[in-house]
Amino acid sequence: MKLRQIAKKLALTVKAGETGLDAEVTGGYASDLLSCAMAGAHKGNVWVTLQGHLNIVAIASLDELAGIIVTENKPIAQDTLAKAEEEGIPILASPLTTFEIVGRLWEMGVRT
Amino acid sequence: MTVTEVYKAQELVYELKVGEIMTRRVLTVTPDMTMHQVKNLMRDNRISGLPVLVNEKLVGIVSIEDLIVTMERGELETSVSEHMTIGVYTIYEDESVIQALNKFTKTGVGRLPVVSRAGKLVGIITPDDITRGVLKALQVAYHEEEIRRYRASHLFQDIASDQTKLLLTYAVPPRDFNLAGRASSQLKLALGRLGVDPRIVRRVAIAAYEAEMNIVIHSTSGGHLCAEVTSERIVVQAVDQGPGIPDVQKALQPGYSTAPDWIREMGFGAGMGFTNIRNCVDEFSLESSLDKGTRLEAVVYLHLGEELPDEATPDR
Numbered sequence: 001m002k003l004r005q006i007a008k009k010l011a012l013t014v015k016a017g018e019t020g021l022d023a024e025v026t027g028g029y030a031s032d033l034l035s036c037a038m039a040g041a042h043k044g045n046v047w048v049t050l051q052g053h054l055n056i057v058a059i060a061s062l063d064e065l066a067g068i069i070v071t072e073n074k075p076i077a078q079d080t081l082a083k084a085e086e087e088g089i090p091i092l093a094s095p096l097t098t099f100e101i102v103g104r105l106w107e108m109g110v111r112t
Numbered sequence: 113m114t115v116t117e118v119y120k121a122q123e124l125v126y127e128l129k130v131g132e133i134m135t136r137r138v139l140t141v142t143p144d145m146t147m148h149q150v151k152n153l154m155r156d157n158r159i160s161g162l163p164v165l166v167n168e169k170l171v172g173i174v175s176i177e178d179l180i181v182t183m184e185r186g187e188l189e190t191s192v193s194e195h196m197t198i199g200v201y202t203i204y205e206d207e208s209v210i211q212a213l214n215k216f217t218k219t220g221v222g223r224l225p226v227v228s229r230a231g232k233l234v235g236i237i238t239p240d241d242i243t244r245g246v247l248k249a250l251q252v253a254y255h256e257e258e259i260r261r262y263r264a265s266h267l268f269q270d271i272a273s274d275q276t277k278l279l280l281t282y283a284v285p286p287r288d289f290n291l292a293g294r295a296s297s298q299l300k301l302a303l304g305r306l307g308v309d310p311r312i313v314r315r316v317a318i319a320a321y322e323a324e325m326n327i328v329i330h331s332t333s334g335g336h337l338c339a340e341v342t343s344e345r346i347v348v349q350a351v352d353q354g355p356g357i358p359d360v361q362k363a364l365q366p367g368y369s370t371a372p373d374w375i376r377e378m379g380f381g382a383g384m385g386f387t388n389i390r391n392c393v394d395e396f397s398l399e400s401s402l403d404k405g406t407r408l409e410a411v412v413y414l415h416l417g418e419e420l421p422d423e424a425t426p427d428r
Contacts, residue, residue, distance in 0.1 A: 033382040034378075035384035035388055038322075049379070054289060054290055055293055055379070056379075058296075062293075062317050064314075079290060
């Protein structure tokens with residue numbers, strides 16, 4: 001499944017990294033702790049988090065994640081979006097909670 | 113095309129100058145020529161627009177659209193001056209391709225005459241030229257990266273010595289969360305170019321990132337991250353000058369953290385840093401004293417020629 005399909009189905013707003021939307025999503029991971037995300041998320045995963053600062057892009061880049069979903073419409077710093085754009089890592093936003101997003105991803109067939 | 117290459121293409125439209133990709137050989141006409149002559153020039157040369165010059169000065173442009181209108185009206189024997197567009201949009205040869213693209217979008221024209229800063233017509237540019245120019249530059253850039261990668265990966269074979277070591281050192285400033293992650297990202301890129309197995313690169317990058325973040329979060333005056341690469345192993349060292357860890361054994365326990373609340377709110381300080389590092393590397397050591405600072409060393413073996421387990425990942 002491609003990130004673009006997920007974005008459409010869950011009505012996510014594309015905040016940055018449009019160019020990476022056609023990446024194949026291999027699974028998902030959720031946590032707001034960066035160390036846990038780095039250890040737990042795998043290449044091609046979509047990461048669901050409340051964090052919006054610059055280092056989420058560093059984690060996504062190091063782990064080669066498919067993209068980041070920021071929940072509860074948490075503000076995302078401008079430099080985060082700029083860096084994500086530069087790295088081609090999609091950042092998607094949603095008013096829903098992490099719990100709801102993960103539930104829907106699971107229903108769509110996204111697994112760990 | 114991968115994401116990085118798409119980004120490279122975006123970068124190129126800012127770097128490339130109009131003069132580098134424009135068509136230099138420009139056919140021009142004068143206002144007193146007939147539209148009939150314009151028709152022949154367009155047909156014979158398969159072009160869709162001709163700049164109109166008077167004494168080398170650009171006064172207008174006549175396009176295939178103008179020609180169609182002329183033909184519909186049966187006015188092929190009238191002069192160019194009656195049909196050309198006056199007040200032409202132009203672009204300077206030293207402007208970047210993105211400026212040309214913006215001009216195409218804003219004006220809706222299909223071609224832009226290119227002029228020098230002295231006002232002389234030097235070429236013409238169409239969206240086609242841009243596509244071709246960017247693709248060509250992209251190919252060159254890709255080729256250069258391939259060469260860099262090739263050179264780097266042959267470093268250990270090409271340089272004869274009994275033991276070749278490559279030392280990569282990165283400065284890590286304290287509490288600068290905007291720069292945080294720079295050192296480990298650059299190290300990751302460098303190891304990739306050296307031809308290190310991507311699974312090993314990932315392990316080293318995770319260890320380096322955690323170590324870098326420790327310096328960013330905890331050190332008083334920053335420190336440095338360095339990686340010593342040989343053909344057998346990669347040794348990552350993260351060194352700072354203080355304040356030092358009061359109880360090293362406690363710091364190594366999973367979940368133990370001394371990070372202040374504001375740092376935890378950003379998602380750091382989970383107390384999993386050392387645990388992550390230890391799970392990613394083959395050897396790990398940590399020395400710290402309150403007067404000298406902290407020194408972390410992690411070793412990852414390259415196991416050249418051996419089969420690696422599928423995806424080496426730290427414990428969850």
